[in-house]
Amino acid sequence: MKAPRFAYIRPESLDEVLELLAEHGDDARILAGGQSLMPTLNMRLSRPRLLIDINRIEELKGISFEDGTVRIGALARHGEVMTSSIVAEHLPMIAEAMPHVAHVAIRNRGTFGGSIALADPAAELPACAVALGAEFVLANKRGRRNVAARSFFNGLYETERADDELLVETRIPAIESGYRSSFMELARRHGDFALAGVCCHARVDGNVLSDVRLAYFGSEDRPRFADGASAAAEGKAWSEDVKEAVKTALGDDLDPIGNFHASAATRLHLARVLTGRAIDRMVAAG
Template sequence: MKAPKFQYVRAESVTDALELLDRHGDEARILAGGQSLMPTLNMRLSRPEILVDINRLDELGGVGIDGDTVRIGALARHAEVLRSDIVKDRLPLIAEAMPHVAHVAVRNRGTFGGSIALADPAAEMPACILALGATIVVQSAAGTREIAAEDYFMGLYETARRDNELLTEVRIPAQKDGSVSVFMELSRRRGDFAIAGLAAYGTLSGHRVDEMRLVYFASEDRPVVGKGAAAALTGRDWSEETKQAVAEALEGDLDPMANLSGSPAMKMHLQKVLTGRAMDAAVARAGGAA
């Protein structure tokens, strides 16, 4: 199918883009990498009146560091984030997760900001930034807002960003020295969207878990923090008994939705399996034998 008719405008500045968003409201869509937007237009799942192309706005790109905060510009391509030494050194969770995002061709065009703006429930980056306690920066003609990742993901493709707001950057606290992170997902083929997935970040002393944040994705309509599972881990040695307690707690944390990739029961099972594997890896990375 072909896309429905739309008006196309290339924004010459952020101010220009914000004015267009303000004027057209929910009839406008930002065009970033186009890797998700263009297929939805071609399948006629979306019919915006106007596309606002932000690809020439260099100020929205790049990866930088400001003290202990890594700043990823909305227009930074997935491939650029994957190559970034700052990300490798300071955000190993994202460095580990990024190769799971689609394939090389999609990563060359798709943007970090596009992934966070879209908020696909099976996407890797939303789960990672939630695990790391990031802040999402959005801008409108009225000013700038900073939204904690905890408050940002609100439902299926629904976020706290308003229609007239441009996502400009994501600020992510650098992972602390001595911390451990693990990213795992199950998908039918490498590069496909996940069937189940987990981003974990915390600290361990040998086998003992001091604290751990577990964020599950591809289960519900948004990434979900496993609070009960984390509580069942905290202050405990990672053992068969703890694994069992965490699996039971996860039943209270997650309410998986059925979709084409699996039933709720299957997704729950897979998330338990992933939690066990991720914690084995976390213990090994922290220097304990798994």
Template sequence: MKAPAFGYLRPASLAEALALLQSHPDAKLLAGGQSLLPALNLRLSQPSHLIDIGRLAELCGISVQQGRLRIAALTRHAELQASPLIAQAAPLLHAAIQHVAHPAIRSRGTIGGSLANADPAAELPACALALQARIDVLGPGGARSIQACDFFTGLFETALGSDEILAAVEIDTPCEGAVFGFQELARRSGDYAIVGLAAAGRVEGGALAELRLAYFSVGATAILATNAAACLLGTAADPASLSRAEAALAQDLDPPDDLQASSATRLHLARVLLRRVVSSMMPQQRLAA
């Protein structure tokens, strides 16, 4: 099981990387490589070249500016996990990241790579949806931003142009009353989940004033369960509201059958997670920021 032959290019700057991407239409970007290299080893992907952007300093760093947390694309999962700034400013990411694979993967995998890969079973795209992240991209025409809800367009597909590079993710730092919840059901630690849920919301006066429920491993992309969330808005996530939300989940999700679970089982498990995660977000048992 050896990768097919390809060329290897390592640009010294972002500008050079963008130019190489234009001149090599069949090339792929290599960041952490933790999804791309398995695909290459399995010969599922046969790019003409890899453009290794893994060392571009312009794509590194975590910062907070004017209430916005900016996580540059090459931020590795291990950095996310260890960063006090992330723990404080993005508790949902902090909670999610320890479920991503294993330490030796997290030391290489990057947030930009994970979002651009858009694996429907991955944790970070769902977090981006739940957090209403803004995804900053650079292309030959300059910079543009894409809202997370517009970014994930299909199975391993995004709104990222073939000549563009994902530069950073920006999210709002938590406001007053912000609450988060994260759980996934994976057969073994580090496995892709059968179903997972990343949730973000705001509690005001004991009731949910905002709620975004981003499910993963339930379809072609991570999915925002808007109908279910609507059932819980304005409530304290009481049992009756939760039941309504669980029922409404059928309008949001139509999960696929696969080896791990049937569609019906996935929907059932999504409902279990709905109750568990939303309950954990209510003030008395809120996920510690």
């Protein structure tokens, strides 16, 4: 189908964007990569009065590393994140996740900030942000605030971002020495939305796990940090028994939503299997 009518503006500065958001709020939509917004417009699931195209705002671009933190600008394209040497070195989980994010032509346009702000429950990057303890920087006309990834996602496409706010960047702590990450996903076609996915991050000493962080996507209405499963592995030497304990605990952490792609039981089963494999691989990687 064709998109409904809307007005379009392409501001040259961040101040101008924030001014427009203050004025138009929910009547406006931010157009970054457009890889999720445009389908909803073409299918007429969304009818904003105004699109604010932020693609030419320089300060929203780029990826940098400083003081143990990687800053990913809202406009960093997926393709750019995928090939970034900073990401490869300091955020191996994200580097591993990127090839699963859609397809080449979509990665050439889609943005990191867009994926976070949209909060699709099947998307990889929100769950990576939750596992890695990322912070999102939100700006409005009056100032800026940082929101932790774990308290940012409120539900299906719902986040802490207010209508007058723009997500300007994501700040992610670089992986520390002794830590490892592992990312796994199952989808029907490579690059399609996940049926189940897991992000693991932990300190691995020999085969002993600590500071274990397990986050899931493609399960329910938001990325889910698995408190119980993470705790079940904490301080343990990885073994088949611990694996079973983690899988059992996961049943209390996750409450998957079934649909015609996969039932709730299938999704939980897949999440359990992926968790075992992901931690196996993380431990073996040493």
